[in-house]
Amino acid sequence: MLYVIGVGVGKPEFLTLEALEKLRKSDIVIVPKSKKSSRSVAFNVIKDFVDKDKIQFFSFPTTNDKDELKRAYDSQALMIEKLLNEGKTVSYTTIGDVSIYSTFNYLSERLKDLGIYFEIIPGIPSFVAFADRIKIPLSLKDESFAVVEMKKGVGHIVKLFEYFDTVVIMKVNNRIDELLEIVEMVKPKDAWLGKNLFLEKEEIVDLNKTDKINEAYLSLAVLRR
The missing domain is CATH 3.40.1010.10 (Tetrapyrrole methylase, N-terminal domain)
Structure with a gap:
């Protein structure tokens, strides 16, 4: 088996x-x-x-x-x-x-x-665990959310906010500048980055309050308008 x-x-x-x-x-x-x-x-x-x-x-x-x-x-x-x-x-x-x-x-x-x-x-997905960690709902009644890889690019991800209330961006890694560009364009109410989640060097970053972030291993972001 x-x-x-x-x-x-x-x-x-x-x-x-x-x-x-x-x-x-x-x-x-x-x-x-x-x-x-x-x-x-x-x-x-x-x-x-x-x-x-x-x-x-x-x-x-x-x-x-x-x-x-x-x-x-x-x-x-x-x-x-x-x-x-x-x-x-x-x-x-x-x-x-x-x-x-x-x-x-x-x-x-x-x-x-x-x-x-x-x-x-089944196992617990990283973005579910992260949303719970930062106490941000992925969706409320009559809302929806999307999950996308960072490599899809700035334009594609910004467009998603026309249809979704929350966007989860996976595999940010060395595309930090693109992520910060998305935050600047969308201006979400909540914007959080999780790095090395639940590992020894874990770091949780409020993207609305920073413009300098190093490359992140096992990283994802949750943006909520």
């Missing part, structure tokens, strides 16, 4: 009871990790709940090269197939929720092609 587990935002306490149950019953727990980074948020979340000898790291490429990505995920799918054929119970972990910008979504099509069934265990 293959379980795909959203482990939440980086805080072990955010793991659901179902996620803990599946992790503990698994023979193998796969933890994706960027080849460019020595750390894994998912690993830090689960490390105290899973025997270390059960953990296998999947170093995925951070590239736009489709051929390289295909090779990596094909290889990972075949490895999972082999483990399942050996009778292993396998869990694949991903930060946040599986349905939102997860590396697993590149792998799922390969697994489906191999006829591999998997069960998804």
Whole structure:
């Protein structure tokens, strides 16, 4: 059996009871990790709940090269197939929720092609946890909100405020200047940036009160008009 587990935002306490149950019953727990980074948020979340000898790291490429990505995920799918054929119970972990910008979504099509069934265990998305942290509602009655990547660009994101009351901007990272440009153009009532959320160097910034921010890892912004 293959379980795909959203482990939440980086805080072990955010793991659901179902996620803990599946992790503990698994023979193998796969933890994706960027080849460019020595750390894994998912690993830090689960490390105290899973025997270390059960953990296998999947170093995925951070590239736009489709051929390289295909090779990596094909290889990972075949490895999972082999483990399942050996009778292993396998869990694949991903930060946040599986349905939102997860590396697993590149792998799922390969697994489906191999006829591999998997069960998804939901996790707490980062923007939900952040909105609760700063006590800003994403939507009230008769309102709506959008979730968008920063790389969509200033013009695209500013346009969203014609249709949505709140816009969540994911993966801000080194596009701080563009984010500040959006805040200046939209002039939202609330504008907050979360950096390294629920990690050691967490920082929460009121974008309406600053114009200087360093590059942010694991960052997102919530803008509410």
